[in-house]
Amino acid sequence: MADQSGRKHVAICGGGLVGALNACFMAKRGYFVEVFEMRPDIRSQEIVRGRSINLALSIRGREALSRVGMEDVIIQKGIPMYARMIHDISGTRRPIPYGRDKQNIMSVDRRLLNEVLLDAAEEYPNVKTYFNHKVQSCDFETGEIVFLKDDKETVTRKVDLIVGNDGAFSAIRRQMMKTVRFDYQQTYIPHGYMELNIPPTQNDEFAMEINYLHIWPRNEFMMIALPNLDKSFTTTLFMPFELYDSLKTEEQLMQFFHDKFPDSIPLLGEDHLKKTFFNSKALPMVSIKCHPYHVGSKAVIMGDAAHAMVPFYGQGMNCGFEDCIVLADMLDQYNDDFSKALPAYTEHRNPDAKAMCDLAMYNYIEMRASVNSPLFLLRKKLDNLLYTLFPRTWVPLYTTVSFTRTRYHQCIANREWQDKVLRDAGYSAAGMAFIGVILMLWARLSGTQDSSPAELISYLWGRVSEAINSWKS
Numbered sequence: 130m131a132d133q134s135g136r137k138h139v140a141i142c143g144g145g146l147v148g149a150l151n152a153c154f155m156a157k158r159g160y161f162v163e164v165f166e167m168r169p170d171i172r173s174q175e176i177v178r179g180r181s182i183n184l185a186l187s188i189r190g191r192e193a194l195s196r197v198g199m200e201d202v203i204i205q206k207g208i209p210m211y212a213r214m215i216h217d218i219s220g221t222r223r224p225i226p227y228g229r230d231k232q233n234i235m236s237v238d239r240r241l242l243n244e245v246l247l248d249a250a251e252e253y254p255n256v257k258t259y260f261n262h263k264v265q266s267c268d269f270e271t272g273e274i275v276f277l278k279d280d281k282e283t284v285t286r287k288v289d290l291i292v293g294n295d296g297a298f299s300a301i302r303r304q305m306m307k308t309v310r311f312d313y314q315q316t317y318i319p320h321g322y323m324e325l326n327i328p329p330t331q332n333d334e335f336a337m338e339i340n341y342l343h344i345w346p347r348n349e350f351m352m353i354a355l356p357n358l359d360k361s362f363t364t365t366l367f368m369p370f371e372l373y374d375s376l377k378t379e380e381q382l383m384q385f386f387h388d389k390f391p392d393s394i395p396l397l398g399e400d401h402l403k404k405t406f407f408n409s410k411a412l413p414m415v416s417i418k419c420h421p422y423h424v425g426s427k428a429v430i431m432g433d434a435a436h437a438m439v440p441f442y443g444q445g446m447n448c449g450f451e452d453c454i455v456l457a458d459m460l461d462q463y464n465d466d467f468s469k470a471l472p473a474y475t476e477h478r479n480p481d482a483k484a485m486c487d488l489a490m491y492n493y494i495e496m497r498a499s500v501n502s503p504l505f506l507l508r509k510k511l512d513n514l515l516y517t518l519f520p521r522t523w524v525p526l527y528t529t530v531s532f533t534r535t536r537y538h539q540c541i542a543n544r545e546w547q548d549k550v551l552r553d554a555g556y557s558a559a560g561m562a563f564i565g566v567i568l569m570l571w572a573r574l575s576g577t578q579d580s581s582p583a584e585l586i587s588y589l590w591g592r593v594s595e596a597i598n599s600w601k602s
């Protein structure tokens with residue numbers, strides 16, 4: 130509960146990316162913040178070379194980092210990606226820029242990001258962090274939480290606000306499900322992901338073009354690679370679990386990569402590919418949507434705990450970071466009155482987070498179905514042409530999602546408007562074509578086919594006027 134000085138006491142459950150950033154947001158408000166993380170302190174863990182995992186940080190996440198003065202320090206530790214580099218099956222590479230004037234997304238190391246944010250949180254005198262503390266139970270009436278330590282001892286706290294930043298399998302969300310009328314939906318997709326690594330070359334250079342998000346799109350499966358500061362690329366393979374299972378021998382694996390990702394073999398290295406593939410398990414990807422995000426004035430969930438999404442937009446962390454901005458804005462608006470700010474947070478954020486989960490799932494389906502199809506590429510080209518012609522009116526979907534802070538549900542509304550315009554344009558183009566065909570046929574029949582279009586139209590207008598006058602008389 131509020132301590133002697135009347136400061137609000139907040140427990141942040143989960144010291145991952147969102148929990149660590151949220152601790153900075155809450156500390157800046159003057160709360161007494163305690164962060165409880167079930168795992169050991171990652172800063173004391175040994176760094177295993179070639180095992181780095183990276184993430185795409187875009188404007189939404191950067192704005193949240195900026196609000197707590199952490200954007201610059203993180204950006205310095207990242208690599209800008211100005212374009213996608215599409216690797217086709219023949220090994221040909223084709224860049225597709227993210228936008229004009231050097232628009233980019235940042236490749237940042239997940240562990241480094243988490244460590245820097247934990248360090249930043251601990252800089253605040255009103256923040257304390259605890260590791261090896263796992264949420265065991267909590268009571269949303271009293272604000273009581275029980276943590277189990279790795280020595281099997283329990284620690285209890287009674288706080289003003291319980292914040293669930295404990296990820297996709299959140300214990301705080303689980304307790305919410307038992308407490309209030311809680312809508313919950315989770316979907317596992319049939320694809321799994323496996324992380325591989327493209328090391329630097331023999332003379333310690335990047336093995337591929339540096340400032341690109343490398344993609345090997347193969348419809349049913351794909352690979353994606355983001356650069357690291359150590360000149361390696363963290364490469365993620367996305368495939369159906371049954372396809373992983375079907376590759377039982379090294380020969381089968383190598384044949385598959387020869388057929389589908391031939392140019393990646395010398396980059397990954399045959400031994401690394403075999404060793405990693407047969408010593409790792411493909412991991413599942415889940416999409417979770419739920420409502421509400423709060424209970425009374427005592428608890429709120431954010432980040433993957435509230436809206437885990439498939440990674441096919443690179444927005445999960447960016448969305449969770451943006452959650453911190455939205456909650457802070459609500460606390461500002463309601464002068465830190467949790468009984469008002471929390472319901473307002475759910476009302477504002479829930480439609481946007483659900484929209485982002487849907488967009489990511491939609492992109493997963495689209496990437497599988499059509500990334501190489503002419504229609505898909507035509508739409509991309511049309512989008513970019515119209516964006517060039519009408520930059521304030523026609524903003525492509527991925528641009529609104531990854532390069533603006535347009536509310537996610539509004540991104541979908543914009544896209545639906547664009548689809549309607551193109552559909553209507555398609556119809557009217559078809560209509561115009563139909564009229565043109567009729568005109569040409571009429572011209573041929575009336576012997577005027579060798580006149581100019583202008584003469585043809587004035588001739589036909591004359592016939593139409595006669596027809597209207599005779600109809601009137």
Ligand SMILES: Cc1cc2nc3c(=O)[nH]c(=O)nc-3n(C[C@H](O)[C@H](O)[C@H](O)COP(=O)(O)OP(=O)(O)OC[C@H]3O[C@@H](n4cnc5c(N)ncnc54)[C@H](O)[C@@H]3O)c2cc1C
Pocket residue numbers: 142143144145146147148165166167168183184185186262263264265294295296297298299300322365414431432433434440442443444445446447448449
């Ligand atoms: C393959 C892949 C690629 C991705 N790429 C991107 C990308 O490019 N860009 C992007 O924005 N997002 C990306 N994401 C999504 C991103 O990783 C997540 O959205 C982000 O990590 C969510 O952060 P979080 O803090 O909410 O949850 P987590 O990062 O899962 O952190 C939750 C923390 O809570 C702790 N915890 C769990 N249970 C308890 C408990 N009971 N008690 C105490 N602590 C607990 C965990 O140990 C963990 O430290 C990707 C995800 C995947 C799977």
Ligand SMILES: COc1ccc2c(c1)CN(c1nc(C(=O)N(C)c3cc(Cl)c(F)cc3C(=O)O)c(Cl)s1)C2
Pocket residue numbers: 183184185213234342344353355365440441442443444492496527530531
């Ligand atoms: C670490 O693991 C991962 C896994 C997946 C992603 C990322 C990191 C980062 N991701 C980004 N996606 C976009 C995007 O808007 N779209 C539509 C794309 C979606 C897909 Cl699936 C793709 F392959 C390219 C683009 C693209 O446009 O480049 C960004 Cl912008 S960044 C996806």
